[in-house]
Amino acid sequence: MPETDRRPASNLPPLSLHIPEPRYRPGDTPDFGDIAVPAVDATPRPSEATKPDAMRDLCYGLVRVLDFDGQAKGQWDPKLSPERLRTMLRYMMLVRAFDDRMFRAQRQGKTSFYMKCTGEEATSVASTMALDRADMCFPSYRQQGILIARDYPLIQMMNQIYSNRGDHLLGRQLPIMYSAPAHGFFSVSGNLATQYPQAVGWAMASASKGDSRIATVWCGEGSSAEGDFHSALTFATVYNAPVIFNVVNNQWAISSFSGFAGGERTTFAARAVGYGIAGLRIDGNDPLAVYAATQWAADRARTNNGPTLIEHFTYRSEGHSTSDDPSAYRPADEASAWPFGDPIARLRQHLETLGEWDGARHEAQRAELEDLVKTTQKQSEKLGILGHGMHQPFETMFQDVFEDMPWHLKEQCTQMLAEQEAKFGPDWKPE
């Protein structure tokens, strides 16, 4: 008899299976009133050498620096100069301008795919600014802010997105899967959380060589469910690796809310507790909290005090990607109900409160950055857009599978070149 046909054999109460369900679906009115928002100065900042078991509270609290009136307060305030704050604001605004333009380019049919990080700009921009320039970043797919904060040329990002003649990845990768070794930016995979153990390996190598550089890595709360995440934390704690783990908890993994990664039961920062590493849960929409937490974790790693897991509590304001329609699974106005606001608006407000910024400067900068993105886009499009001509010599398809091309790939390349000639004639050149 199949198990599914068995009837209860006793008078015990029947078991029930729990399937997580987000609180709000399309048509509902979201209310996040029950999310605990501790006061900005409520969280003490321990020394970077504190043992993980002496700072567990930080895995369940919320590190904040900026209050909702634009004031920076408390022990975590990194006390950045106005100049530095303005740089941070500029980078975040540039990310947003870039995202808006590239999203539109995809909608105009100029490329296949794009992913915005709207509302999450601080989690990569402020984080990168707190690192040394030589530290190594292992991004997931929504960390374009790292490249922007390290002044990677916008045109190279666009060339990659368009898979055009200027794309140094030769059109091999899906848009936004950048690679930039000179900017300490690892090749983006597209398989989730695979970069987690890789970052630990890089950090282990750095430590074994007596280097001073550390590694830092990002994933979403959804992909923290992957085995690679847990492999990475195990290796990191075993070898006390100088690495910072960022979990960007933006509440949504495509249509799956954080409950499908275990978010109903505990925080993602609390994953650190079981591994005996330091964990910080922070307001990911507060750029100063992101900066301060990263600086703390970087100091800790650099002084051989081990890894840190940072949960950036934030909200994915837009769809997962251009292939997604979030209105099909969550209320359309959920983002505006999010109690932690918008990171750009909050930093702007802080600078204005300090008297270091004003509305006119803000609008001028927005216009300037939009213009910069637009001008760069025009230059990039001169090198081609996806689907309008083939931009790479066909034989590049076979290069770099191995350092030297083995006979079977040479044979297949010859076959493909014959196909190319049959279709396009002998004089075809990349467009």
Place this chain on the structure above:
Amino acid sequence: MSTDTQTATKTMNMIEAINSAMDVMLERDSNVVVMGEDVGYFGGVFRATAGLQKKHGKTRVFDTPINECGIIGVAVGMGAYGLRPVPEIQFADYIYPGLDQLVSEAARLRYRSANDYICPMTVRTPFGGGIFGGQTHSQSPESIMTHICGVKTVIPSNPYDAKGLLIAAIEDNDPVVFLEPKRIYNGPFSGYYDRPVEPWSKHPASAVPEGHYRIELGKAATVREGEALTVLAYGTMVHVVKTIVEELKVDAEIIDLRTLLPLDIDAIEASVKKTGRCLVIHEATRTSGFGAELAALVQERCFYHLEAPVERVTGFDTPYPHSLEWAYFPGPVRIATALTKILKD
């Protein structure tokens, strides 16, 4: 073969030769690191890393958590930093938790980053049956490896080759899966499980130079020249099939492939065109096994020279059984039957 340094030769079994290859590379290149489950202080469950931690230190040769995804994943990151990691997976049967890191990461890193990053990693792992390992310590996953774009697959069949190939693999700038046939770690296997095992010391390939030498990846070796048919073999099966053809006085030409990818197609083609018959042999399961690829290549390239259909001798399409191990193993009876069939026309 190329030898940089003239060194004395020593009699070694496969384990000692593999150990010597890592020892030489740890000495020559400070970026080489050896890691895996039990490989450090203890020296590995098969003793392949014995003494290496003591000699080269704990940051060069160390134990890892029991986590193959982590082992291969951190090796990818170490490679990106500039190290040349040599991770061990304790049994090839355990490689599957690390397969995503191998297939989607290590193998494609050079390609997807257009040479921004490379993965100069050599994954060593014992494979194959014949030691009563049951279904989780006996598998032969080589065709899973050869199906990955961007990974080289190497299988030595004797101590001399094992050392030269492993050094070449470690020095290679692409990821290599180095499958070690564990049945022949201590001596070549005749295929007769009920006969005493010959030690390697009686085999000429146990004379191994103590220093550095390389055997180029992608080059097969002719183990026995012959006219009646070509046998394509690798690993343990090289010795098994050699025993049987000699017993049956079949004038077989035996090609030890040594590297499955990139494959030495010229050696295969030349031999099959000469003999007109081809037997492919492996211990792995039959369907979609590497023998299927070999049979396809031979018929594509040598069809008009063939006097009989290409014959496959393989393991069966079942999990590797424990008690019935020798009924599963492609041994003397299965080989003799295939030889009779392929030679009868």
